[in-house]
Amino acid sequence: MKPDPPTDFYKPIFDNMFDGLAYCQMLFNRQSNPVDWIYLKVNKNFEKLTGLKEAEGKKVTELIPGIHESNPELFEIYGRVSKTGKPEKFETYVAPLSRWFLISVYCPKKNYFVAIFQDTTASKQILKDLEDAKTAARNVLEDLQVEKETLAYANSKDEALLASIADGVIATDRDGRITLMNRAAQKMLGRRFAEVQRKSAFDTIPLLDGEGNPIPHEKRPLHIALAGTTTTTDPTTEFTYYYMCGGGTKFPIAIKASPVFLDKEIIGAIVVFSDISREIEVDRAKSEFVSLASHQLRTPLGITKWYLEVLQKDNYINSAPKTVQDYFNQLAKSNERVLSLVGELLSVSRIDQGHVKDSPKQANIGDAVHDVVAEMQPLAQNKKVELRLEMKQAKLPNMFIDPLRFHEVIENLVTNAIEYTPSPGKVDVVTDKNDGAALISVKDTGVGISEADQKKLFTKFFRSQKAIESNPEGSGLGLYVVKSYVEGWGGKISVESIEGKGSTFLINLPINRTKNGGDNL
Amino acid sequence: MKKILVVEDELAYLKLLHDQLTAKGYEVLEAKNGKAGLEMAKNEKPDLILLDIRMPIMDGMTMLGLLRQDENGKNTKVIMLTNLEPDDKIVGKVVKDQPMYYFVKSNTKLEDLTEKIHDVLSE
Numbered sequence: 268m269k270p271d272p273p274t275d276f277y278k279p280i281f282d283n284m285f286d287g288l289a290y291c292q293m294l295f296n297r298q299s300n301p302v303d304w305i306y307l308k309v310n311k312n313f314e315k316l317t318g319l320k321e322a323e324g325k326k327v328t329e330l331i332p333g334i335h336e337s338n339p340e341l342f343e344i345y346g347r348v349s350k351t352g353k354p355e356k357f358e359t360y361v362a363p364l365s366r367w368f369l370i371s372v373y374c375p376k377k378n379y380f381v382a383i384f385q386d387t388t389a390s391k392q393i394l395k396d397l398e399d400a401k402t403a404a405r406n407v408l409e410d411l412q413v414e415k416e417t418l419a420y421a422n423s424k425d426e427a428l429l430a431s432i433a434d435g436v437i438a439t440d441r442d443g444r445i446t447l448m449n450r451a452a453q454k455m456l457g458r459r460f461a462e463v464q465r466k467s468a469f470d471t472i473p474l475l476d477g478e479g480n481p482i483p484h485e486k487r488p489l490h491i492a493l494a495g496t497t498t499t500t501d502p503t504t505e506f507t508y509y510y511m512c513g514g515g516t517k518f519p520i521a522i523k524a525s526p527v528f529l530d531k532e533i534i535g536a537i538v539v540f541s542d543i544s545r546e547i548e549v550d551r552a553k554s555e556f557v558s559l560a561s562h563q564l565r566t567p568l569g570i571t572k573w574y575l576e577v578l579q580k581d582n583y584i585n586s587a588p589k590t591v592q593d594y595f596n597q598l599a600k601s602n603e604r605v606l607s608l609v610g611e612l613l614s615v616s617r618i619d620q621g622h623v624k625d626s627p628k629q630a631n632i633g634d635a636v637h638d639v640v641a642e643m644q645p646l647a648q649n650k651k652v653e654l655r656l657e658m659k660q661a662k663l664p665n666m667f668i669d670p671l672r673f674h675e676v677i678e679n680l681v682t683n684a685i686e687y688t689p690s691p692g693k694v695d696v697v698t699d700k701n702d703g704a705a706l707i708s709v710k711d712t713g714v715g716i717s718e719a720d721q722k723k724l725f726t727k728f729f730r731s732q733k734a735i736e737s738n739p740e741g742s743g744l745g746l747y748v749v750k751s752y753v754e755g756w757g758g759k760i761s762v763e764s765i766e767g768k769g770s771t772f773l774i775n776l777p778i779n780r781t782k783n784g785g786d787n788l
Numbered sequence: 789m790k791k792i793l794v795v796e797d798e799l800a801y802l803k804l805l806h807d808q809l810t811a812k813g814y815e816v817l818e819a820k821n822g823k824a825g826l827e828m829a830k831n832e833k834p835d836l837i838l839l840d841i842r843m844p845i846m847d848g849m850t851m852l853g854l855l856r857q858d859e860n861g862k863n864t865k866v867i868m869l870t871n872l873e874p875d876d877k878i879v880g881k882v883v884k885d886q887p888m889y890y891f892v893k894s895n896t897k898l899e900d901l902t903e904k905i906h907d908v909l910s911e
Contacts, residue, residue, distance in 0.1 A: 562842075565871040569894035570800040576898045577808065606894050613873060 287316040287384045293349035301346025316386045337362040348372045349380045367391040437538045457513015475509040492524035492536040499525040554616040561613045568606050575599045611744040618751045630670040633663030639677040651690035659699040679745045680709040688713035707774045715766040725750040790909045793817040793834035795825035797843040822846030841870040852885045
C-alpha cells in the first residue's frame, strides 16, 4: 500500500492549474434542502476567475448576494453531489458575476464537495454571436421572402392594370423593341404579344397616313419619344395616323408616346393609342350637316341682302326719318354678320372634309400685304388705332399661292389686331425674308392672350374670355381657318403674347413650294 | 334691247332680278329650272343667261353642259349665279363649259352684279 502523498504535494498542483478550484462544505436546512455552502479552500486562480477575494471561510450567500435567486441550480446540483457522492459536470451562467462557467463537481466526503471550473464566457460569447448572426440571417431571409411576395403581387397587379386598360398600350425598350402589348392593343392590331415580343415596333407595327403610305420612322411618335426631346408627343391635329388591323384594313387612331425614364436615362417608351373611327365618322357627319345647313341658310340671307341693298339705293331709306335709317342699318349689319358667320362655318366644314380647293397662281405676297393694310386703314382710323406697315426687304418675292386665301389670312390677322386693341393703340405689320421663307408678323398693343389660351387659340370655335368681353360678335373660327390655310401651304403660324401688353402673330411661309398648283388643303 | 334669261328657282331672287334688270332697260325672260331654261334658251336665244346651280328637275351645271352641245347655245354668254362655293366637281365643269363668271350670290352686291352684266353685254 502506497503512503498518501504529503499535503503539500497537491498544493502547488492546485495553485498552478488554469482551472479554478474550490473545496466547500454544503449546508442543509432541517428539511435537508441545500441552502448555502462555505468555501473552505480555494486555489490561486479561483480569485482570478470569479473575482471573489478572500473567500476562504465565507458563505457563498455573503460573497455573492442574490446567488440563490440567480442560480438555484448550483444549490441543487452541489447539494445532490454532496449527498449522493456522484460527480456531475455542467455549464451555467452566473448573472451576478456576468460569467459563464463550465463546472465539474465531485464529493470527497459526504456533505462536502469540490468544484473545478473554467471561465467559458469568451467561447460562449462566440457561440452566442454566431447564434445571433444565424437569427439575423434568418430574419433577413424571411423579410426578403415577404418583400419578394409583395413585389410579385405588385407586379402582377401592374400587369393586370396595364392589360385591362381599354386603350392600346405598347411598351418598348430604348431600341424600340416591344416589351409589352396589352390586351386592347393585341385585339385592335390583331397581333399576339408572343408574335411581336422583342421585335422592333417600327418594323412589326407600321404607322400609316391617310393614303395608306407608311410614316417614316423619324416622324413616328415612338421615335420622337425615344429621342427624348419631349416628355409626351402632342396628338397631331393636322392629320390622322392609321394602324393596320389584323384583317389588313386600316383604322384611324389617336396616338401619344412618352419616353420612360430611369435615373434620367431613357430606358424605353410607352405608346398609348385608341381607335377613333367613330369620332371621325361623327365629325364627318357633323361637317356635312353644317355644310348643308349653311347652304340652305345662305339663300334667304342672300335674298335679304339684295332686297336691303335695293331699298337703300332707291332712295326709300335716304328720304326716311333718321330712326328708320338707323333701324335699317342695324338690319343690314345683322344680316351681314350672319352671312359672314355662315361663310366661316362653310370654310371650316370644307377644311374638315378636305374639300378646300386651293387655286394658286404667281402672286406677290408683299403687294398683297400692302393692299390689306391699305384696305384696313378706315377700320383702324375709326377705332383710333395706328396701323403701320414696315417692309424690311425691299420686295418680297413672288410665290405660287392662292391670292384670295392669302388675302383672307392677312386680313383676318390685321382685323383681329385692330379689333382687340383698345384706343389709343398700335398695330404693326412687318414683312421680312430669311433664307427660303417669307415672314409676316402682325403685332398689336392689345389685350393680349393668356398662356393657357394661346394653346387653344387655333382650335375651332375657341374664344378667350377677354376676346368675348371686347368683341362679343366673333365666331372663334377665323384663326382656325388661318392656321389651316397656312399649314396647307407648308407654312407655320405662331403667337407670342403678354396679357395686357399685346400679341404678335408670326407667319413663316416657304417661298419655293415643292407642291404644284391645285392641291387640296 | 338685250335679252337676259334668268334661270332661278327662288321666286324672291327671280322677282328682284326681273325688276332691277327691267328697270335698267333689259328684256328679262324667266325659267324656274334647268329643263325649262334650256328650252327657253334654245327658242329665245338670249344675249346672256344668269344661271343658278341648285334647282329641281334639272340643275344648272347639267343645263350648261347640254347648252354647250347646242349649235346656238355653245357661244351664249353665261354668268353662274349660285350660293354654292365651287367644289372640285363644279370647278371641273366650269373649266369645261366656260361660263364667263361665277358669283356666289350672298357674297356679291347686286350693284356689282348689274355692273358686270352691263360690261358683259357691252363687249
